[in-house]
Amino acid sequence: MGTVISFGLQKGGVGKTTTTAITAYLLAKKYKVLAIDFDSQGNLTQMLTTDNIYNFTGKTVLEAIQEKNADPYIVEISKNLHLLPAEDLLALLPNRLIEMYPERKDQLASLRMLLEPIKNRYDYILLDLPPNVGDHTLCGLVASDYAVVVMQTEPFAFNALERYLETMELAQEMANPDLRLAGILTCLMNQRTSLDNAIHHQALEDYESLVFDTVIKRKARIKEFSLEGIRDRTKADREALEQYQSFVKELLSRVQA
Numbered sequence: 001m002g003t004v005i006s007f008g009l010q011k012g013g014v015g016k017t018t019t020t021a022i023t024a025y026l027l028a029k030k031y032k033v034l035a036i037d038f039d040s041q042g043n044l045t046q047m048l049t050t051d052n053i054y055n056f057t058g059k060t061v062l063e064a065i066q067e068k069n070a071d072p073y074i075v076e077i078s079k080n081l082h083l084l085p086a087e088d089l090l091a092l093l094p095n096r097l098i099e100m101y102p103e104r105k106d107q108l109a110s111l112r113m114l115l116e117p118i119k120n121r122y123d124y125i126l127l128d129l130p131p132n133v134g135d136h137t138l139c140g141l142v143a144s145d146y147a148v149v150v151m152q153t154e155p156f157a158f159n160a161l162e163r164y165l166e167t168m169e170l171a172q173e174m175a176n177p178d179l180r181l182a183g184i185l186t187c188l189m190n191q192r193t194s195l196d197n198a199i200h201h202q203a204l205e206d207y208e209s210l211v212f213d214t215v216i217k218r219k220a221r222i223k224e225f226s227l228e229g230i231r232d233r234t235k236a237d238r239e240a241l242e243q244y245q246s247f248v249k250e251l252l253s254r255v256q257a
């Protein structure tokens with residue numbers, strides 16, 4: 001049965017999509033992985049397919065939810081890595097859910113119900129969540145076994161953490177009591193900046209062992225992956241992936257325990 005892990009925080013630009021994509025890529029070397037783009041910006045779709053997101057119009061996770069069937073919309077990136085894509089119109093999800101289900105509880109369980117029949121085909125299902133705590137994030141958290149909170153060493157991202165943890169509690173109370181926090185991942189760290197270090201240390205002080213030991217540092221090659229797709233050919237590629245390899249190891253030890 002596939003373990004569902006979401007990557008979220010209601011701030012943009014903190015590294016959620018990059019983390020989801022690279023984690024999916026690395027896990028797929030050994031496991032069957034489904035990545036789900038649950039942000040209408042379609043960045044995960046862009047990063048994993050290196051295709052224009054509008055080529056997926058009418059063939060996304062939104063249609064899958066509306067038809068209650070994911071199968072026709074799963075894109076094979078490789079044998080082990082599959083994707084449920086997204087584009088702008090995923091923003092319409094809350095309206096569509098209101099039309100489909102009178103009960104709030106059912107609206108929020110829509111993604112969870114979509115995954116139920118396909119879960120056993122995958123070892124891991126990774127969800128990339130959008131930068132808000134609206135219905136997309138709630139649906140994502142209700143569908144998740146584990147949540148990873150992605151934090152950038154920026155004051156705004158750090159302040160958002162507490163609210164995100166409250167949103168997790170809301171999802172637990174409303175529909176998913178089994179949801180667990182896998183941990184908080186510090187991304188885009190610039191180790192030469194004292195504020196970055198101060199924020200990472202504050203996170204360690206406040207959240208202790210919930211913070212992953214691995215810290216994802218800012219690296220130009222990682223930014224290039226967003227546009228060109230993830231590569232594993234040159235020394236720079238391997239160095240960029242290395243820090244994520246250590247994150248994946250930690251993540252697996254937490255979700256398999």
Ligand SMILES: Nc1ncnc2c1ncn2[C@@H]1O[C@H](COP(=O)(O)OP(=O)(O)O)[C@@H](O)[C@H]1O
Pocket residue numbers: 011012013014015016017018019043131187188189216217218219220222223224226
């Ligand atoms: N470790 C990193 N080093 C350098 N650039 C990064 C790194 N992680 C993410 N980025 C870049 O930062 C920007 C925001 O990252 P993204 O993953 O899209 O964040 P989010 O999904 O939280 O909005 C993107 O341009 C991405 O390429």
Ligand SMILES: [Mg+2]
Pocket residue numbers: 013016017018039043128129130
């Ligand atoms: Mg994103």
